[in-house]
Amino acid sequence: MGTGRARALGLGLVIAVVGSTTATATARVGAIRETVLGSSRVFYPFGLASGPDGNLWFADSGCTGIGRCALGRAAPGGAVAEFRRGLDAGSVPLAVAAASGGDLWFTDAGSRPAIGRLTTAGSIREFARGLRGGEPFEIAAGPAGGMWFTVQGRRPAIGLITPGGRITEYRRGLRRGSIPFGITPGAGGSAWFTDRGCSASGRCAIGRVSATGRITEFTAGLARGAQPLGIARGWGDVVWFADSSGAIGRVTAGGQISERSTGLASGSSPVAIAAGPDGSMWFTDEGATPAIGRITRAGGVREWQGGLLTGSQPAAITAGPDGRMWFTDEGGLAAIGAVSTGASAALRARPAVTAGGGGALRCAPGRWARWGGLRPSSRLFAFDGYRWLRDGALIPGGRGQTFLGPGGAGAHLACAETVTYPAPLTVTVSAASPARG
Numbered sequence: 001m002g003t004g005r006a007r008a009l010g011l012g013l014v015i016a017v018v019g020s021t022t023a024t025a026t027a028r029v030g031a032i033r034e035t036v037l038g039s040s041r042v043f044y045p046f047g048l049a050s051g052p053d054g055n056l057w058f059a060d061s062g063c064t065g066i067g068r069c070a071l072g073r074a075a076p077g078g079a080v081a082e083f084r085r086g087l088d089a090g091s092v093p094l095a096v097a098a099a100s101g102g103d104l105w106f107t108d109a110g111s112r113p114a115i116g117r118l119t120t121a122g123s124i125r126e127f128a129r130g131l132r133g134g135e136p137f138e139i140a141a142g143p144a145g146g147m148w149f150t151v152q153g154r155r156p157a158i159g160l161i162t163p164g165g166r167i168t169e170y171r172r173g174l175r176r177g178s179i180p181f182g183i184t185p186g187a188g189g190s191a192w193f194t195d196r197g198c199s200a201s202g203r204c205a206i207g208r209v210s211a212t213g214r215i216t217e218f219t220a221g222l223a224r225g226a227q228p229l230g231i232a233r234g235w236g237d238v239v240w241f242a243d244s245s246g247a248i249g250r251v252t253a254g255g256q257i258s259e260r261s262t263g264l265a266s267g268s269s270p271v272a273i274a275a276g277p278d279g280s281m282w283f284t285d286e287g288a289t290p291a292i293g294r295i296t297r298a299g300g301v302r303e304w305q306g307g308l309l310t311g312s313q314p315a316a317i318t319a320g321p322d323g324r325m326w327f328t329d330e331g332g333l334a335a336i337g338a339v340s341t342g343a344s345a346a347l348r349a350r351p352a353v354t355a356g357g358g359g360a361l362r363c364a365p366g367r368w369a370r371w372g373g374l375r376p377s378s379r380l381f382a383f384d385g386y387r388w389l390r391d392g393a394l395i396p397g398g399r400g401q402t403f404l405g406p407g408g409a410g411a412h413l414a415c416a417e418t419v420t421y422p423a424p425l426t427v428t429v430s431a432a433s434p435a436r437g
Contacts, residue, residue, distance in 0.1 A: 027324075027340035029278075032292060032307030034329060034337035035078045045072065045328035045336060047095030047138075048316035052102045053120040056318070056326050056336065059093035059106055069093055071106060071118050074336045076322050086124025088112050095138045095316075097147065105147045105161070107136035115139070115149060115161045130167025132157070138182050143189025143211040150180035150193055158183070158193060158209045173215025175205060182231040182272075184239060192239045192251065194228035204228055206241065206251050221257030223247065230272030230316075232281065235297070240281045242270035248283060248295050263301025265289045274317045274325065277343040282325040284314035292317075292327065292339045309333050 037043040044062030051057045051073070060070040060082060069092050070082040087093070090111030096118070098104050108114040113135050114126040134151035142148040142160055151157040156178045157169040174180070179197035186192050189211030198204045204226055205217040222228070228249065231241040237253040246268045249259040261268070267288025276282045276294070285291040290312045291303035308314070311332035320326040323343040329335040 027342075029340055029342040030292075030294075030302070030304035030306075031340040032304060032337060034307065034309050034312075034335040035074070035080075036309070036333050036335045037072075037080055043334035044069075044330060045334055046315060046330065047093070047097075047106065048318050048326060048328045048336075049096045049098050049104060050318050050320055050326070051098055051104055051120055054321045055120070056320060057096050057098075057104050057118070058316070058328055058336065059096050061092050061094060062334065063092065069110075071096065071116075071122075071124065073120075073122070074326075076320060076324075076338075080336070081122070083118070083122035083124060085122075086126065087116070088114060088126055091126075094136070095149075097139045097141060099141060099145065099147060099163075105139055107139050107149055109135040109137065115147070115159070115165075115167065117165075125165075127161065127165035127167060129165075130161075130169065131159070132169055134169075137180070138193075140183045140191055141185045142191060148183050148185070148191040148193075148209065150183050152179055152181075156180055156197070158191070158207075158213075158215060160213070168213070170209060170213035170215055173209075173217065174207070175217055178205075180207070181229055182241070184231045184233045186233065186239070187237055187253065192231055192233070194231045194241055196227050196229065198227075206231070206239075206249075206255070206257055208255065216255070218251070218255040218257060221259070222249070223259055226259065230270075230274075230283070232274045234275050234281055235279060240273050240295070242273045242283050244269045244271055244286075246270075246287070248273070248281070248293075248301065260299060260301070263295075263303070264293070265291065265303055268303075272315060272317045272327075274319060276325055276341045277319055277323055278341040280341070282317055282319075282339070282341070284317050284327055286313050286315070290314055290331075292325070292337075294341075304339065307339075308337070309335055 045058045046061050047059040049057050056074045058072045060072045063069045070084045071093055072082045074080045091108050092110040094107045094109050096104055096106040104118045106116045108116055113131050114128040116126040118124050132155050134153040134155040137150045137152050139147055139149040145163045147161050149159045151159050157171045159169045161167045177197040178195050181194045181196050183191050183193040191209050193207045195205040195207050203219045203222050205219045207217040209215045225245050227244040228241045229244050234240050239251040241249045243249050247259040247261040251257050268285050269287035270283045270285050273281055273283040280294045280296045283293045285293050291305045293303040295301045312329050313331040315328045315330050317325055317327040324338040324340050326338045329337055
């Protein structure tokens, strides 16, 4: 359940320092905390996305007595608000994703299927023209500010909606019996999706749709009986997916699939996955022992259960604005939860690292590469904040980090400025800046 978020390295530094390290304490990795949404009515949080306003936005499929579900907003501090005005009668929002320009988009599989646009002020507008009888399911950022989405039902397809609301569906290349499920942005305006419509041989598929709508599906490497559901782009061009039959899979840019189950609990059933600020992929597990899990770039898997509510059913997951991974919980007590990754929250003000002699190394703009004629800017795109990395790893803590101590000499520092672009990409630039002291 991906987002249209791109990370840009703004300043590369090499410093030599000695002394002792001081750092702001962060919650231990894997610490989970959940907030129950309430008991005054039925809540059923499904899709989840981190919004450009610093809040978490979710699709609430728990409809009220008047027949309308809602789009919800949850602040990292716990406050929840819901919005319905603008939804069609009989709406059933399922998934939500952030887009360029500060809006979010969602799928509606209700009695009148639609794709909807949601502003951070709670204004809703739905579009249905162009849908050809299927039910929209997942949604992700697409080319030229548009959004890709999967379509299930009697006319399965991969759909694309433009910022203006024009919908086009693509079917050529889908296998017979296809059930497109999760979808995530790929390179060059493309997208990757999971297809849980298994063939007679018992194998489902991972698919790719080009920016022009050409669909290719891949099956080699998927285990017999695999049920790929959630899918997300990781670092580089590697895509990861959650296999509810008990595995985590990865797909290369060329479509080579591999899966692993080592480290997962017995009876595991991963359902959603997302890239974390720590460089790992995080996933939800609705299996016999519900959990939140992590798979590192090296392939190490670990799961955490402590802190989950009784009867928990973790569903969607996304990276939040505070360095934690956030997830929806469809269990008996519907909730929004968060798990610590060990990464620091993004900073709204430019951070600084103090070198050995007391001088400060500050995150300052370098010469940015351009994409689409535009360079990164908090005024042009949704600004997510700054972070410091040491040898490619996030430095826990906050502004004014003192970077001293064993292992500090000769380390490479990078200042990461994160913004949301009209399409997923990574822009990197390095600017020389000598250490002080």
